[in-house]
Amino acid sequence: MKVKYYLELAAAFMLSVSTLANADEIYRLPDSIVPQQQIIQLRVDPDQLDFSGETWIDLDITKTTDKVGFYHIDLTLEKVELVQGENVIPLEVSGGEYDIFWGSAGKPLPPGTYQLHIRYRGKVNTSSDGMYLSRFEDRNYIFTQFEDMEARRAFPSFDQPNFKIPYQLTIESPEKHTVLSNTPVEKRQVEAGWQKVRFQKTKPMPTYLVAYAIGEFDSAEITGLSVPGKVYTPYGQAHRTRFVIQHTPAILKALEDYFGIPYPYAKLDFVAVPNFTHGAMENAGLITYRSSLLLLEDEPGLSERSGPLDTIAHELAHQWYGNLVTMAWWDDLWLNEAFASWMASKVMMQLYPELNFHTRIIQEGAFTADASPTTKPVKKLVRSSADVMDGLGLNYSKGESILNMIEALIGEKAFQKAVQTYMQKHKWGNTTADDLWAVLGDVADFDVPAMMRTYLEQPGYPLVEFEANGAVSQRRYHLAGAEVKPQVWNVPVAISYKKNGKIHRQMMFLNEPRVLNSQLAEADWIYPNDNAMGYYRWKISSRQMETLLSDIDVLNVREKKNLLYNSDALLKAGEISLQDHMQVLDVLAQEQDPTVVSAVVAALNDLLYLVDDSNRQVFARFVAEKLMPWYRKLGVGPQPGDSEEIIKLRQAVFSILSQHAPNEELEQVSKKMTRQYLEDPGAVSRHLASAALKSTAKFGAADWYHKYRQAYLKSSDANVRNTLMGSMYFPQDENVRQLLDFSFHEEMSPANVIYNLYVASKSQEKQDLLYSWLDKHFQQLTERMPSYHIGRMPEFVSSSCDQHNVQLARAFYPGRMEKFDGMARSFEVAMDEANQCLALKDRFQAEFTRYLEQVPR
Incomplete structure (x- = not known):
């Protein structure tokens, strides 16, 4: 938990918050003490949870003060002192809120140059926060994930994005391990079974981009880059990186050409991480990814390429957006994420037109969250990590949508010119939204700042x-x-x-x-x-x-999709009748373009909240009437020359039919594909396999659960495991209990526990068993999960369109959510979603059922 008082330090230090007037107002370090560079030495053994460290931070104090602030979480400080030449000033440390600690000198410190020296000890995290342990095939590895405010778990620092300074790391570890960091190795010494690895000093960067990894890695070289680069993997996995190695150089070259600035760091390494809370992290020179994104087949299918390639483009774009030019504070995180997402989409359209990124309507991924009365603006007050994570997705989707809209108004060439000006002007520095709006305003014939503020500084649309x-x-x-x-x-x-x-x-x-x-x-x-x-x-x-x-x-494909999605939104707003919406859906269901028909399937999925036992059979008949002709046409087997749109449509059609309009034929096809996948995951495309596995779990015998579980434990492939884990929608009580208990299995990554809970929460219509289990295991569960997932747990697990389930959630969280940053806010969001869904269901379900009953038998 991050916003709290710390009551424990080394015995030499007495903690007190009484010296901090108005401590609840202090959530940032003062600008009058400015770090210039930081040296960090760590002694870490992946086979031991204890670690030790020492750090020296050069400071410029510009205004007389009697104390120096810095951040840390759960570190035991053994020595804290301020050094100026021969003068050593011991500091008495007291704790405040927002992870800020204050070293008091007991006397005035005049302006000047100082060095803050801290020696400390800590424990390696086990739930993928900060510096953490990850285990893969009986080997231990150390990885880091410091964004947004987690570097302070590994070393005391000025952990704010506006303090952008060089770092020099030295790491000691057992010599059998490979040690990686942001920069190339400067010197390595080995003595008595231990190695001491010193890395070159970094370029100026914020603390959250510091990164290192320790373990028995394999590697493969990425050739064709403008700098040296490798992909590092857990032991024995490097042969699975050929696809990534093949495509990364072209992506990097496209970005260098767009920005007109060469890749700005000394090397470009990728690391496949088995246990990762997020998808990837743009650490300068050492980008980390969920292993499922890097460890692929040599030639994955078209539908399985988009995610890895888009993520690589996103993280590489961050080397300019976010790394070279960094937001000054977390309230402008969208500057990082929106631009990286927008740039990745541009690269994908340029290099991979066959993946049809040009037909994606990004704003549809933002509209639902942004419509909530509880949503906050993209640019909002940020004091803690929980504030950063509140509505995080809108930084990506809404931000990218606004940039698309602005570029369409300004024109591509003028927009690119403005971006290049922005990068050249602010490289190695920090910016705010005003800096971006200024350069865009220079090439536009309309008031860019006024427009941007209305979309980013207020919620909704x-x-x-x-x-x-x-x-x-x-x-x-x-x-x-x-x-x-x-x-x-x-x-x-x-x-x-x-x-x-x-x-x-x-x-x-x-x-x-x-x-x-x-x-x-x-x-x-x-x-x-x-x-x-x-x-x-x-x-x-x-x-x-x-x-x-x-x-x-007269409408193009994007416009037809927008017409349908817009109609669904008007229905949910009570602006049109269900009959009006179904008229739009019926017209577009007659289209032959597979991209449009996929949107129709998505629209049908969006009506599932209106389906329950009272109308399940008539809905199944309706879906079959609309989509069985497409199933007959496409089947489930790949055909020569299949386009990406056809592959996606085949998957979408089979998925909704097999799960919501089952018949004997579909059930047999699902079971056949399930058997094939369990025996040989390469025999069935991953997305089709997922649909088949879900259908078999939902309608098959209870003993399928043990087959899924056995296949999960047998495989070390993250993509196979993710497919199996995301398909275990077994409705039987005993299977749900076993699935929930699986959250504590050593082969279940802590970062994946939340997804396991999500599947279990959706396996049964009534969630009494789920909440009974949560009540018994809540403390054990929260000790295992990453802090970000704990805070977001209500949104993952407790948003429901069932009044009984909502009451269970309302009874469960009080007394618990106050203990975890962000959980109260997540509960508010989840309950708002649930209440809105219940209101829509009450408003439209009877009309929906009457409409479905018109379908011929």
Whole structure:
């Protein structure tokens, strides 16, 4: 837990918070003490949890003070002193909030240059926070994950992104291990079975980018880079990196060309990490990945390439966005993540057009979370790690969506020019959002700062409505029955409309609640989101919608997808009837483009909250009527020349049919593929296998659980394990208990425990067994899980569209969530999601059932 008072230190130090006036207001170190560089020495043995360290931080004190602040978590400080020449000043340490400790000199410290020296001890974390232990095939490894505020678990520091300084690391460990860090090795000495490895000094960087890894690694060289590079893997796994090695050079070259700046570090190493809370981490010169993203087949299928390649592009883009140029504080984290995601998508479209990134509508990944009345702005007050993680996904999806929208308005070349100017101006430094808006404003013919602030400094997004007389209005989008504060955005609306038999296009900037656009009066139809680039929902009259649907071929694939998703959003907002929405779905279900049909399947999945025992059979009949023709056409076996869109559609169609419209044929096909996958995971594509495994778990015999578990334990392949773990939706009580107990198995990575709980939570419609188990094992569970997952647990486990389950959650968390940073906020979010879903179900389920009953038998 990060926001708390620390009551324990070495016996030599007495902790006291009484000296800190208004301590609850101090969540950042003062700007008057500025670190210049830091030397860190560590002694770490992966086979021992205890470690020791020593650090020296050069400081400039610019204003007289009597104390020096620094961060640490759970370290035992043995010596803390300030050195100035021959003068050594012992510091008495007291603890404050937000992990800040204060070393008091007992006398005024005049401005000048000093060195803070700290000797300390600690314990290696076992749940993938900070510096942590990971075990793979009977070997122990040490990895680090320091973003956002976790470096302080490994060494005392000025752990803030605005303090961007060089670091020099020296690590002692048993000589059998390979020791890696951000920079090349400068010197290595071996004595008495131990090695002492000193690394070259880093370029200036924030503390969260410091990284190291210790273990018996294998490696493979990445050739064709502008700097030396290798992929490091756990012992015996390097042969599985050929795909990554083949594609990384082209991705790096595309980024270097876009920025007009060479890759800025001395080397580029990748590390495959068996136990990783997140997907990957952009540590300068030592990028870490979940092993499932790097350890692949030599030629994975088209649908299995997107994730690894996109992640590599994202992390490499961070070497410029985030590393070379770093946000000044965590409230601008979106500057890192949105730009890296946006740049990765651009690279994917350039290098891999066959993967169809151009048809992805990124904002759809943000709209659901951003519609909640409880959501916070992307740019918000950040004091603790829990604040950073609150709504973290919007930094990626909403941020990337806004950048897409701005680039579409400015133009690609002008946007690239602004980005290059931004990078050159601020390289090796820190920035705020204002710095970005300034350079974009220089190449735009509209007020970029005003527009960006309305989207990033307030929550939510607009619903833009078009009336027959040409009136255009905006209000905050919200789900039916929700209460939100009124807001106004500066909305760029790219409009196509048909009038008097001709199609016209127009751009308008809507920055008032309501305006009159006479050109739109009496239009036959309006499509107000050209190429689906806008970050807003929209509404036209039912007459115009009918006319648009009859003219559907004027829309491109992205626009057809947006039309369907927008209709679903209007339904959930209570702006249209279910009949109106199903009319849109029915028209698009007749399309032959596989990308559009995949969107139809996604829309059907989005209606599952309305399905229960009262209408399950008629829903199954409806889904079969819509999709069995596609199943007959596509089957489950790959065909020569299959495109990525066809592969995805095949998987989507089989998945929804096998799980929600089962028949004897589908069940037999599922069981056959399940047997094949359990015997040979390479025999069935991973995504099809996942659908088959889920169907077999749901409808098959109870003893399948033991077969899944045995296959999981037999395999060391992270992708196989993830597929099996994510498919264990066994409804039987005993199987659910065994699945929950599996959270404590030594072969279950601590980083994956939360996903195991998620699957167990969705295995049964009533969650009494789940909460009974959680009540018994909660302390043991939280000791095993990463802190980020503990804080987010209610969102993963307890968001439900069942009133009984919501009551179970409301009874379970009080008295527990107050002990963990972020859990109270996560509980608020989960309960809001549940209540909104229940309200929608109450509003639409009867109408939905009546609609389904019209389907011919």
